[in-house]
Amino acid sequence: MPTKQRKSFDPSPEQQALLPDVSGNSLNGVGEKSVRRPTPVYWHKPDTIPHGPAQAWMTEKFNAVPDFRTIYATPDARGPRKLDAVADEQAEDLAENWSQWVKSVVLENEGDLVGITALRTEWVFEGFDLSKELPWLVVIGIAMDFDEFSAAPSSDTDTRSALEVADKYNQGARCAAHLSNWIRGQGFNAKPHAGPWAGSITLSPAAIEAGLGELGDHGNLINDQYGSCFRLAAVSTDLPLVSDKPKQFGVDDYCMRCEACNNACPAGAISTEKQWVRGVEKYYVDFDKCLPYFNETHGCGICLGVCPWSRPGVADKLVTKLAKQRQQND
Ligand code: B12
Ligand code: SF4
Ligand code: SF4
Numbered sequence: 001m002p003t004k005q006r007k008s009f010d011p012s013p014e015q016q017a018l019l020p021d022v023s024g025n026s027l028n029g030v031g032e033k034s035v036r037r038p039t040p041v042y043w044h045k046p047d048t049i050p051h052g053p054a055q056a057w058m059t060e061k062f063n064a065v066p067d068f069r070t071i072y073a074t075p076d077a078r079g080p081r082k083l084d085a086v087a088d089e090q091a092e093d094l095a096e097n098w099s100q101w102v103k104s105v106v107l108e109n110e111g112d113l114v115g116i117t118a119l120r121t122e123w124v125f126e127g128f129d130l131s132k133e134l135p136w137l138v139v140i141g142i143a144m145d146f147d148e149f150s151a152a153p154s155s156d157t158d159t160r161s162a163l164e165v166a167d168k169y170n171q172g173a174r175c176a177a178h179l180s181n182w183i184r185g186q187g188f189n190a191k192p193h194a195g196p197w198a199g200s201i202t203l204s205p206a207a208i209e210a211g212l213g214e215l216g217d218h219g220n221l222i223n224d225q226y227g228s229c230f231r232l233a234a235v236s237t238d239l240p241l242v243s244d245k246p247k248q249f250g251v252d253d254y255c256m257r258c259e260a261c262n263n264a265c266p267a268g269a270i271s272t273e274k275q276w277v278r279g280v281e282k283y284y285v286d287f288d289k290c291l292p293y294f295n296e297t298h299g300c301g302i303c304l305g306v307c308p309w310s311r312p313g314v315a316d317k318l319v320t321k322l323a324k325q326r327q328q329n330d
Contacts, residue, residue, distance in 0.1 A: 007268040011292035018057050020050035024287030028277060035279030040125045041287065043198040048127070051291065058295040067159045068298070071166040078170050078194070079177030083184060090187030095240040102138050102179065102241065109178040110171050112230065113141025113223060115210030115244040119201070119236060122278070128200040134189055134236040138179060139203065139210040141223065141230045142172045146312050149229055150305030153266075153297035161305070162298035165231070169195045172233030179235045188239040195231065203232040211244040214251035218261035218270055218303040219285035222251045224319045227309030250322030251309075255283070261303035267293040270303060 011019065027039045027050070046052030062068050071077070093101075099116055106114040119137045124130055148164035176192035183190035193199045204221055207213065212232075213221035222228050224247065255272075262270045269289035274281050285303075294300045309315045 007266055008289070009267040009293045012296065015054060015057060015292055015295060018053040019292070020053075022050045024051060024291060028284075028287055030275055030277050030284060032278050033276050035122050037122055037124055037126045038202050038278065040127060040198065042291070043196060044125075054291070054295060061295075062162070062298055065156050065159060065298070067163060068166065071163065072170070072196075078173035079175075080181070083177065083190075083192075084181045086184045086189055087187040095242050098239050099242045102183070102239070105179050105182045106138065106140055106175060109175050110142070111140045111175045111179075112143040112226070113212050115139050115207070115212050116241050117206055117209040117243050119206070120209075123202050123206055124200055125198065125202070133200065134191060134238045136237050136239065136241045137201070137206050137210070138235045138237065138241070139207045139212055140172060140175050140179075140233040140235070141207070141212050141226070142168045142175065142233065143226045143230045144168050146229050146305075146310060149301060150310070152299075152301035152305045153293075154299065155297065159298070161301055165299055165301065166196070168231045169233075172231055176233040176235050180237075183235070183237050183239050186239065188237055190235050190237040190239065192233070192235055194233040201234065201236070203234055206234065207232050208246055209243070211247045214246075214248060215283055216251055216261070216307060216309070217255040217258075217272060217283045218307060219283055220304055222307065222309045223315065224249050225315055227311065227315045228304040228307045229310040229312075249319045250326065254309075254318065254322065258308065260306045260308060264302050264306040265290075266302065269293075 024041050027041045040049055042051055042055060046056045103114045117137050119133055119135055124133055144164050148160045152161035154162035173194035176194045180190040180192045193201055207221055208215060213223040216222040220228055223230060259272060262272055267289045269286040275284040277284050304310060309318060
């Protein structure tokens with residue numbers, strides 16, 4: 001069988017000059033069989049990461065487009081800048097009831113998906129003080145508009161996909177701030193986590209544990225309702241809660257037969273093979289190939305847009321079809 005020609009992308013000389021010698025794949029721990037905390041690789045303070053100059057270049061290009069310039073800076077677009085003080089007196093209730101309350105607050109305040117998990121050390125980026133992390137994570141999913149998001153990639157003149165991403169980051173920030181203040185009002189500590197910055201926690205494994213979806217070949221979550229057309233935010237807290245369970249509905253089997261993201265990636269960054277990364281064998285996206293294209297298209301996102309699960313109305317039909325197939329095979 002002829003070997004499939006992987007696509008590749010040559011970064012502009014301007015960006016090439018800013019990319020570091022160190023590979024992002026090495027920083028991410030590709031090939032490592034032991035579990036360890038992730039190294040900050042991108043969307044951290046530029047002077048703390050090797051890819052900082054390329055990140056600063058990307059951000060400058062983004063902010064130069066009039067449509068983008070104000071989206072993160074508009075007052076209140078991301079909710080209150082200062083959190084409320086933690087109430088002096090702690091309200092009392094059972095963890096089961098708090099969990100229900102927390103979920104209602106998310107769903108009534110712009111959240112589309114919600115799940116709970118206990119925070120794990122191996123999700124906290126190296127260099128962040130673990131003693132400051134709170135034991136529970138409420139993971140929030142924000143659905144994106146499929147037509148806007150799947151217009152990816154963006155350019156200086158077609159800004160639809162990148163604007164949709166930024167708008168939904170803001171929505172996630174508002175929802176996380178609202179929940180944090182609600183929890184603080186009950187007398188417990190709570191801290192919001194919202195993009196585009198990475199913050200202290202890798203949100204994807206937490207979201208998988210909290211039941212928001214499975215990891216697809218494109219390296220991101222697939223949810224049984226929104227496919228991959230959603231973003232994540234979270235709130236960490238010491239309010240006593242109950243963990244949800246991971247959900248499996250057939251993504252792994254489906255990805256083995258579908259190569260849509262792999263074929264569509266202009267940078268050839270997606271492989272159909274799983275790899276060992278920091279002690280877990282999983283789908284992995286080649287950082288060194290993805291990043292230059294991402295940086296030149298205001299955040300790319302083609303792979304998630306072409307994923308069949310992301311198209312409105314498809315995910316729940318696929319879940320039913322895959323469940324039937326599994327029953328027939330049993
Ligand atoms: C840095 C970052 C990037 C980097 C590269 C990340 C990388 N893989 O090296 C760049 C800038 C290239 C990038 C690109 C994109 N990103 Co991004 N990214 C992040 C960010 C800020 C941190 C993740 C990180 O540091 N990864 C580096 C290491 C940890 O990567 P890794 O070992 O390969 O692990 C990845 C997954 O395997 C999973 N993971 C980590 N540990 C474990 C453990 C287990 C057991 C499993 C199963 C999975 C898993 O999480 C990691 C996600 O990158 C997160 C937000 C956050 N705080 O988590 C968003 C995030 C992952 N990105 C997101 C998205 C949507 C994108 C884009 C589509 C851009 C866009 N237009 O929206 C592309 C897709 C590229 C791709 N196919 O992966 C979403 C995913 C939402 C979803 N539905 O799952 C997140 C969660 C942002 C958000 N708040 O919504 N991203
Ligand atoms: S965002 Fe997805 S499609 Fe775009 S370069 Fe990265 S892996 Fe490829
Ligand atoms: S496009 Fe296909 S192979 Fe890629 S993540 Fe989606 S279902 Fe899996």
